[in-house]
Amino acid sequence: MNDGENKYLEVLIPxxxxxxxxxxxxxxxxxEGLCSLRIGWREGLITSLETIPKESASSLKLLLPRLVEPHAHLDKAFTWREVPNLKGRYQEAFEANLQEHKNRTPHLVYERAQRALKLALKNGIRAVRSHVDSFGTSSELTWEALLTLQDEWHSLIELQLVALVPLEFWTSKQGHSLATRLAKSGGLMGGVLNPPMDREGSRSSLMHMLKLANELGCGIDLHIDESETQPAEGLNLLIEVLDQSETNIPITCSHASSMGLLPLNKIRRLADRLAQHSVNVIALPLTNFWLLGREARRTPVQRPLAPIFHLQRAGVTVAVGGDNVQDPWFPAGGFDPISLMALSMPLAQLAPWDRLGLAPFTTSASALMDLEWDGTIQIGSPVDFVLLEASSWSEALSTPPLRTIIANGEWIDEK
Ligand SMILES: [Zn+2]
Incomplete structure (x- = not known):
């Protein structure tokens, strides 16, 4: 609604x-903890929040800040048809991924990442952190395509890029030069720390990586313990290295899945240690439940997933991400944060009407990505919303709802 220069909406807000x-x-x-409010704005910033009468609540729609995807792989999205992985196992996914590298061109990477960003916009996402395969001959051209998109999309979606390489790469001369480039462009250093691992080799690579990241002021986001064996082997090694290092860079552990298989007392101790070192965690329930635990045909209670609740209780910032979309690692997905919330509800028992159930998709994800706005709605905060065709959480999570996007104070038509 429009009242001269001022615009306003009557909505439900968590x-x-x-x-x-x-x-x-x-x-x-x-x-479900939804407040009926009249929200007013001018020139892209909220100017008023007023209560409205109870009678209108049932006809109001649910409004959220545009959401955040903290862990994606835009460079390989939508490659399932080209390199399917029907067995759904980790090893076959990796082999198919390498096969796809052989056919990579800048145009192909650009096209699929562009498709991903269009979907993300339409579905209500304002920031995406994507890991980027940065090994092998296709690395340069992949980065070229993604940096172009980062620039083209910056007014609508903030795109953060993480160089995904084997850990030891950071000890090489090329690793040093890539890290220097990343630090200049706001990128992050990534890597994989999954068992089976050469513990001493991994320790030394990790030590080197942390030192380099710290010197350059570059954040780190690791794929760690995405496994059903040797629970928390990678996290424990990281803690040992952090105990011996002086770091003041943001460190994120993506997956941390096998930590969930530890006995409760060990989960609590490790969660406290991660909190002491200000390590963030991104839980990725969809790919974990799809790829892990197949060999032993684990029952659902034995499936590896980061222990979100215990991490939060220890003070760790935890976000939930969608991870792979229609590629050999995961055949489904569509950069839809509401679908991700709906699927995470039974997998991780996250209820959006609880503050800690909603935070991994909103405020914690924003904090973890160090975004300018944490996603809370108050006077002075940006008008950057997704308005759902739903008047309750239950309705919103039952079938992915239609939605309207408002960014920079304006209604967005599909790009
Ligand atoms: Zn990943």
Missing amino acids: RGLIGSGNAVFGTPITV
């Missing part, structure tokens, strides 16, 4: 996303 400085006393709240 209580946990309303900034603490805003007095909305007396606001009607649904059983």
